[in-house]
Structures are given as C-alpha cells and as structure tokens.
Amino acid sequence: MTSIAHPTPTPFTGEDYAARMARVVHDAVAAGLDGLLVTPGPDLVWLTAYRPTAITERLTILVLCPDRQPTMVVPALERPDAEGADGTAAVSLVEWSDGTDPYQVAGALLDPTGRYGVSDSAWAMHLLGLQRQLPRSSYVALTDGMPMLRAVKDPAELARLSAAGAAADAVYEQIVQTRFAGRRENEVAAELAGLLRRFGHEQVDFTVVGSGPNGANPHHEAGDRKIERGDTVVLDFGGLMFGYGSDTSRTVAVGEPAPEVQQVHDIVRRAQQAAVEAVRPGISCQQIDRVARSVITDAGYGEQFIHRTGHGIGVTTHEPPYIVEGEEQLLVPGMCFSIEPGIYLAGRFGIRIEDIVTVTEDGGRRLNNTSHDLRVVD
Numbered sequence: 291m292t293s294i295a296h297p298t299p300t301p302f303t304g305e306d307y308a309a310r311m312a313r314v315v316h317d318a319v320a321a322g323l324d325g326l327l328v329t330p331g332p333d334l335v336w337l338t339a340y341r342p343t344a345i346t347e348r349l350t351i352l353v354l355c356p357d358r359q360p361t362m363v364v365p366a367l368e369r370p371d372a373e374g375a376d377g378t379a380a381v382s383l384v385e386w387s388d389g390t391d392p393y394q395v396a397g398a399l400l401d402p403t404g405r406y407g408v409s410d411s412a413w414a415m416h417l418l419g420l421q422r423q424l425p426r427s428s429y430v431a432l433t434d435g436m437p438m439l440r441a442v443k444d445p446a447e448l449a450r451l452s453a454a455g456a457a458a459d460a461v462y463e464q465i466v467q468t469r470f471a472g473r474r475e476n477e478v479a480a481e482l483a484g485l486l487r488r489f490g491h492e493q494v495d496f497t498v499v500g501s502g503p504n505g506a507n508p509h510h511e512a513g514d515r516k517i518e519r520g521d522t523v524v525l526d527f528g529g530l531m532f533g534y535g536s537d538t539s540r541t542v543a544v545g546e547p548a549p550e551v552q553q554v555h556d557i558v559r560r561a562q563q564a565a566v567e568a569v570r571p572g573i574s575c576q577q578i579d580r581v582a583r584s585v586i587t588d589a590g591y592g593e594q595f596i597h598r599t600g601h602g603i604g605v606t607t608h609e610p611p612y613i614v615e616g617e618e619q620l621l622v623p624g625m626c627f628s629i630e631p632g633i634y635l636a637g638r639f640g641i642r643i644e645d646i647v648t649v650t651e652d653g654g655r656r657l658n659n660t661s662h663d664l665r666v667v668d
Contacts, residue, residue, distance in 0.1 A: 299450055299532055302339065306446075307377025310337055311360050314439060318354070321436055324404035325355035327420075331411035332606045333432065335533075336440050340375035342368060349392040349416050352381070353399045363396045397423035404428075407435040437610045441602055442624040447534060448648060451603065451626055454536035455646050455657030457489040458528060462540055462660050470544045470667045471519045475499040479512035482527045491529045491536070495607045498526035498539075505541070505640035508597055508632060519545040522639045523667075524632075528607050535607040537628055538658045539644035542665045554591070554633050555641050555664040561585035561631040562643045562662065565599060569629075569647055569654025575617040582631040583615075591633045600628040603646055625649045626657070 314337070318326050328334050330345045334352060340362075342350060348365040350372075359382050364372045366385040372378055384399070386392045393416075400406065403426045408417060410431050417429060432439055443451065464485055470478065479497040486494050500510035501517045505524040517523060521544045528537035541558075543551060565582035579599040586595045600613035603626050611619050613627055630644030645658040 299446065299453070302376065302446065304377060304379040307338055308380040310377075311354055311380070314436070315354050315356050317436060317438070318407060319356055321407070322405070323407045323430070323435060324401050325353060325406050326432070326436070327406050327408045327412070327429075328352040328354065329409045329412040329416065331409055332604075332609065333409045333411070333439065336605050338362070338375055338377035338381060340372055340378055343371060347413070347415070348388075349386070349396065349419070351396055351412075351416070353396070355399075358399070361399055363392065363399070365392075391423075393419035393423040396420060400424060400427065402426055405430070407432045433610055437619060440604050440609060441611055442622060443604060443626055443648070444624065447604065448624070448626070450532040450534035451536075451646065451648070452657050453490070454528075454531035454534050455538070455659075457491060457531055458486070458536035458538045459658055459660045460489045461485040461527065462525070462538065465525065466542060466665050466667050468667075470501075470517045470521075470523060470542070473517055475501055475504065475512040475515050475517065478517070478523075478525075482525070486527065486529050486536075491531045492533075493530040494527075495529040495535070496527060498524060500524040500526075500640060501544075502639060503637050506634040506636050506638060508634060508640065508642065517544060520548070522547065522551055522641065524640050524642050526642065526644065530605075530607070533605060535603045535605070537603055537607050537644065537646060538660070539630055539632075539642045540660065540662075540665065541641045541643065542667045544667055546666065547664055551639060551641075552664060554635070554639075557586060557589045557591065558631055558633055558641045558643050559662050562629055562645070565629045565631065566645065566647055566654055566656065569621065569649055570652065571621055571623055571649060573621050575611050575613050575619050575621065575627075576615050578613050578621075578629065579615055579617075582629065586631060586633060594633045594635060595631060596634055597632065600630055600644075602627045621649045623649050623651050 482497040499512040502521040526539040598614035632642035634640040
C-alpha cells in the first residue's frame, strides 16, 4: 500500500501571525469589545502558533487590545517555550512566578471597566480570578462575541484543508477495498486511524464505525459488534493534517442493500446535494440547514434527522460557523464547513453523507470528492 505525497506547505511566518492579531483587534473593536483574552487552545495556536507543552492550572493568557502591543502573560517556567513559538516574535511576554498572583499581573493590562472577549476554552477559575481582580469588567465568549474569528480561511489555510480532504478521500477509497463482513467495528476503526496517519495526518480525532443498528447513533463509538452481511455501515472519520482538519462521512452496504436502505440513502444523497448547491455568498447558515432538512422532511423522515446539517472546520475539526436553524450568520468566501445530513432509524440502521465545502466567490466547492453512491463492500 502506498501513501500520497503531499508537498509540505510553506510554514506560516511571524508576519502572518502578526497580521492575524492585528485583524482580530480591529474586528474586536467593531464588535464593541475593548479587547480579546486568549487562553491555551485553538485560538492561541491560530494567533501565535504557541501550544503549551501541558495545559495546567497556571494562567497563560494573550491580551490583545487596540492601545497596546500584543502581550502574553505566562508562567516563568514556561517562558522559554513561549519565546520559541513561531508567532510570538511580535508579542511582549510578561511572566509571573509561583507564589505571586497571576490575576494581578493580567489585570494590570486591562481596563478595569472593559468588556472583553474570552476564549471558549478558558478555565472557569481563570475567568473568575480576573473578575475578582476587576469586579467592574465584563466578558463574553468568543463564539458569541466574535463567531467569525477563525471562520474565513486565507489561501494558505484553504490549501491545507484541501490536502487534508484529499487524504481523507484516499483513506475512504482504501478502506472500501477491504473486507467488512466478519470484522468487528473497532478493527475497522483502527484501520481507518492507521490509514489517516499513513496518508499524512499527524492527529486522528475520530473514527466512527456504526454498523447495523449502531449506525442509528450518529456519534456511535466503535465497539465489539461483528459486522454482518446485510448491514449498512456509517463511516465518519477525520483529524488534522498540516494543522488543519478533515472530516468526511460515507455509508456503505455490506452485500446487496435492501430496497429500503437504497431508498433512504437516495434521500440523504439528494438532501446533501441540494444543500451544497445552495451554498453561495450572502445566504445564511440556517438556510443551508433548511434546504437539506426540507428534502428529508418532504420524504417523510424529518423526525429522523436529529442533528444540525454542519459545522465549521479549520485548526479544529468542529468550530464556528454552525449550519443550524437560528444561525443567521451570512456566508462569505473562504468559510469552510461540513454538510452532513443523515437519517437514523432507531434499532435498524443509519445513513449519513458528509463533505467539507468552502464558499467561493459565486458558490461552493467540495473539498471531498469521493462518490456519493451507496458503495457495496464485501
């Protein structure tokens, strides 16, 4: 078995990270915020390339405000790691030592009455510590205050997402050549994980293998169930490649599918196709959900479509925007998200088809390109 040779993308530079920080400060002001407080997690990686070797109870926080240089408060013992990150050259580092109050150090960088966006992943103890230090300050989660923070990808990010999508497609084409009948779900899941790594992923986030009645659970964790002829099997897998995510789902039939299975699969396929065709700048996220859902509802399976139509993807495999009713955010070129309608018949089987789609200037483009037909496997 051979792997795909993906050219290693040009690394992001210090200038790239500085430009991101400058842009989000501008966006924060436009959103009515006095600044952003970014703690370890995907936002910090995207803005600075800094990922602490271990996320501990010690406070690390990047402060981005319009009136000062980007500043990161770090534990003294972790300063060397922070200094070595690709994106921290333009960041002023302020250290604190064990036995001192880190919230006093961080609070000195903030407006006592300011309103700040804070990372969704911030620990409660850190946010409460800042509130004790600055009782008149206020905070809003970045998903609520700045949902577009990482949503629009630049060409270099799109290239990484495209490579990850192509690698996931190669994994699918490989796995359907293997035998399913008689194997356990967790054996197929382990093979999927190995293939993701072989085709270039540095991190595997999930390998859903839902056979027969287990396919009716959208997030089924692969177990010991032995796959049988006559089963449908939902395959949903992804992870990170070059730091950016893949996520794709296909449903296969083990042996010739029953007419009902083929019928339900055709409905999901039509719903997914209609939603992809609806993607274009200026349409809302919820409208994409409505398009997919209407096809399934009109076919009589509306109550069996039990999750949102999609989610954003980037430096994590799940992030804003969310393709769901109530999300009025308008699509803009460069946004990337999944479109993954499904039908789940409890105790019997499930069907899901998922592609990552990016918004272009005049429509949408799939980053996954394997067949949407119901594939018959042995």
